Amino acid sequence: QVQLVESGGGLVQAGGSLRLSCAASGSIFSLPLMGWYRQPPGKQRELVASITSGGITDYADSVKGRFTISRDGAKNTVYLQMNSLKQEDTAVYYCNARNTRSYWGQGSQVTVSS
Secondary structure, eight states: OOOOEEEEOEEEEEOOOOOEEESSSSSSSOSSEHHHHEEEESSSOOEEEEEEOOOOOHHHHHHHHEEEEETTTTTTTEEEESSSSGGOOEEEEEEEESSSSSEEOOEEEEEEEE
């Protein structure tokens, strides 16, 4: 069983930055794919960014050039660096990890004000 604990959300002004962290209870080397999803108010959950164990990344078009996903195997942690934040980035952000199963973090609120 894998547990994911997120941290780093909060309130930020438009144009600002935040970094989300997702700490896994075990080695992330056993998790070939990790990612961040978000769910804006009243909308469906959507993929923001993903990263493989080999370091291959993928991003939603809406965040390309502004967000960066990375993983630190020594700390069993995945990060989402969010720069140039916009109001439309306001959402609950969820960490996800997959091997033969899919695991979710508890969610972290990110609010971008004008």
